[in-house]
Amino acid sequence: MTAKPQYLTGDIAAINEFIDQFDVFLLDCDGVLWSGDHVFEGIPETIKLLQSKGKRTVFVTNNSTKSREEYLKKFTKLNIPSTVEDIFGSAYSASIYISRILQLPPGKSKVFVIGEIGIEKELDSENVPHIGGTDPELRRDITPADFEGLANGSLLDPEVGVVLAxxxxxxxxxxxxxxxxxxxxxxxxxxxxxxxxxxxHHDFFLGAGSSMAPLVTAWGQPPLALGKPSQAMLDAVEGKFQLDRSRTCMIGDRLNTDIKFGVDGKLGGTLHVQTGVDKKEAWEKEDAIAVPRFYVEKLSDLLLAKE
Amino acid sequence: MTAKPQYLTGDIAAINEFIDQFDVFLLDCDGVLWSGDHVFEGIPETIKLLQSKGKRTVFVTNNSTKSREEYLKKFTKLNIPSTVEDIFGSAYSASIYISRILQLPPGKSKVFVIGEIGIEKELDSENVPHIGGTDPELRRDITPADFEGLANGSLLDPEVGVVLAxxxxxxxxxxxxxxxxxxxxxxxxxxxxxxxxxxxHHDFFLGAGSSMAPLVTAWGQPPLALGKPSQAMLDAVEGKFQLDRSRTCMIGDRLNTDIKFGVDGKLGGTLHVQTGVDKKEAWEKEDAIAVPRFYVEKLSDLLLAKE
Structure with missing residues (x-):
């Protein structure tokens, strides 16, 4: 039986107690800090408040379209203080997994990328060779010659050992x-x-799982996913910071990624916000995939701690 | 307990007996007659043989990229005798379903198409208004203005009541x-x-289920599929020919579409060929989705009946 999550919004004492019990906050981005390019009100102030109280804020995002460098530019533009070291994207996590954990046999070391430049940049940062991705040669209609060359293999690079989507x-x-x-x-x-x-844009569009769905459906097997809730991502964060997991809190909007990530990783706490994909009704259900320890309406509700 | 399928290849007596017990043969196309643009050896002769014995050959295909008119051109080019009336594509089946069975409320009668020109032509043949499809305006990258216009609805046609993929x-x-x-x-x-x-090209590529998978994954619910094995398609064939189902045989390469289509439709027979997606190992398994009554290596094995 999981305890009922504690509601923090509007409760100054509870918010102060919540903040005091953690040294590190892992924060999801989409649906927590912003929706697309629209930053939510009060977010820069909230992050600054946490940092002013000596907390480390680490941004852990499944969005692979940007590299850490590009994320930093977005943070700076939106007036949210951070450094490259405090940003973990799933493209970075996947690149670390490929370069440091996966033992690719000689002659099979290339990665065929289905995705945006963020993945390519992070593979570059780990010196992993890759093709596909943003190659303009693949941004066109398929032709009869392509069908033939793919069927007979002449269009395929024999050194590809991984498809990363x-x-x-x-x-x-x-x-x-x-x-x-x-x-x-x-x-x-x-x-x-x-x-x-x-x-x-305060609405929903197709995410990574949808954009790679043609491949998953044709192949008939799902990929190994290296973003949240995969613990490969938490291992990468921990490897960098030597976290005390009991003094770390994961903040996010999705149960099946963010909250499950924190629960599976045995973090000291998880905080669910109502500004993204899942609302509280999702964890109130009996078969909820994960239940947070705390919840607020929006992250900037923590600003009450200022007063 | 399903009886073991009868193997016809090389057995003249069994082939003659097989042919004699049916008046109508429903034939799948991809994987039975051809692979892409490569017609299998002996196919035109086999179809002519069946027709010369007074059998009706009806081509029932799930491939929606071509209209019946376009299929006829392909048949003629490949020297396979047919008429438009004897061709049933899933685009035609879906168009009949939308125009004659689905009761779309007034002001919601348009179809947004994800697919090729075959779907558009068959919707035209049933006077169903449609948008999307092959519209060149949709064959481009998504822009920030598209995200905004889709989120606020300004880019959406309020009369769309169906998405047909x-x-x-x-x-x-x-x-x-x-x-x-x-x-x-x-x-x-x-x-x-x-x-x-x-x-x-004697290989496999992405089919309709894979090409629409981004939408299925994002939406979280599968579509109502109107091709084989949906009985909507058999009802459409029967409505045109007043078939005697007990004297009709379905010929195909896939268990989950062709053979299941014939079994669910209580046809007199089903014939499985080994030239497409599923091989005999698929129905030898205990949990096979459907088991044929007959099987051959390739459709042209029936040519033995000539002798």
């Missing part, structure tokens, strides 16, 4: 057909993350 | 995002068919 705003039949034929020839199937939807 | 070689984020937002606004979700793979 993430959110791709440019997915098309040609890229997916390449990925499918690499998988049929034995490549491992990895994903940065498999979130089905993406919060943007 | 089929095999689309030009699927992209923009089309899928349109489909997703129509579904969120209450449109019904239909599919011509949901085959996950497509036989081509």
């Amino acid at each position: 993430g959110l791709d705003f440019h997915f098309n039949y040609l890229k997916m057909a390449h990925g499918f034929h690499y998988l049929k020839r034995g490549a491992k199937f990895l994903a940065t993350n498999i979130d089905s939807t993406l919060p943007m | 089929g095999l689309d070689f030009h699927f992209n984020y923009l089309k899928m995002a349109h489909g997703f937002h129509y579904l969120k606004r209450g449109a019904k979700f239909l599919a011509t068919n949901i085959d996950s793979t497509l036989p081509m």
Whole structure:
């Protein structure tokens, strides 16, 4: 039996007690800090408040379209203080997994990317060779010659040992057909993350799990997903900071990624916000995939601690 | 307990007996007659043989990329004798379902198409208004203005009451995002068919079920599929020919579409060929989705009956 989550909104004493019991806050971005390019009101002030109280704020996002460097630019533009070291994207997590954990046999060390530039930059940062991705040659309609060259293998790079898929705003039949034929020839199937939807403009669009769905459906097997709730991502964060998990709190909007990530990782706390994909009704259900320890309406409700 | 399928290849007596017990043969196309644009050896002769024995040959295909008229051109080019009346595609089946069975409320009568020109032509033949499909305006990258216009609804046609998806070689984020937002606004979700793979060049590529998978994953619910094995398609065939089901045989390569279609429709027989997606190992398994009554290596094995 899981204890009922504690509601913090409007309760100064509870908020102060909540903040005091943690040294590190891991924060999801989409649906917590912003929706697409729209930052939620009070977010920069809330992050500054936590930092002013000596807390470390680490941003842990499943969105793989940006590299850590690009995320830093977005944070700076939105007036949210951070450093590259305090940003963990699923593209970075996947790149670390490929370069440091996965033992690719010689001659099979290349990654075929289905995704945006964020994945390519993080693979570069780990010196992992890759093809596909943002290559303009793959951003076009499939032709009869492509069908033939994929079927007979002449269009395939024999050194590809991994297909890595993430959110791709440019997915098309040609890229997916390449990925499918690499998988049929034995490549491992990895994903940065498999979130089905993406919060943007106070609405939802297709997330990584949807953008790679043609490949998953054709192949008939899901990829190994390396973003939240995969503990590979928490291991990467912990490896960098030597976290005390009992003094760490995960803040997020999704039960199946953020809250499950914190619960599975045995963190001291999890905080659920109502500004993204899942609302409290999701964890009130008996078969909820994960239940948070705390919840607020919106992250900036923590600003009460200021007063 | 299902009886073991009878093997006909090389057995003249069994082949003659098989042919004699049916008046109508329903034939799948991809994987039975051809793989992509490669017609299998002996197919034209086999169809002519059946016709010369007074049998009706009806082509029942889940491939929605071509209209019946376009299929006829392909048949003629490949020297397979047929008429438009003897061709049933899933685009035609879906169009009949929308125009004659589905009662769309006034002001919600338009169809948003994700698919190729075959679907558009068959909707035209039933006078169903449609948008999307092959519209070149949707064959491009999604822009920030698209995200905003889809979220606020300004880019959506309020008269769309159905999203109809089929095999689309030009699927992209923009089309899928349109489909997703129509579904969120209450449109019904239909599919011509949901085959996950497509036989081509003696290999497999992404089928309709894979090409529409981004929408299915984002929406979280599958569409109502109107191709095989949906009995809506058999009802359409029967409505045209007043078939005697006990004297009708379905010929195909897939258990979950072709053979199940014939079994569910209580046809007199089903014949499984080994030239497409499923091999005999698939129905030898205990949990096979459907088991044929007869099987051959390839359709042209029936040519023995000539002798």
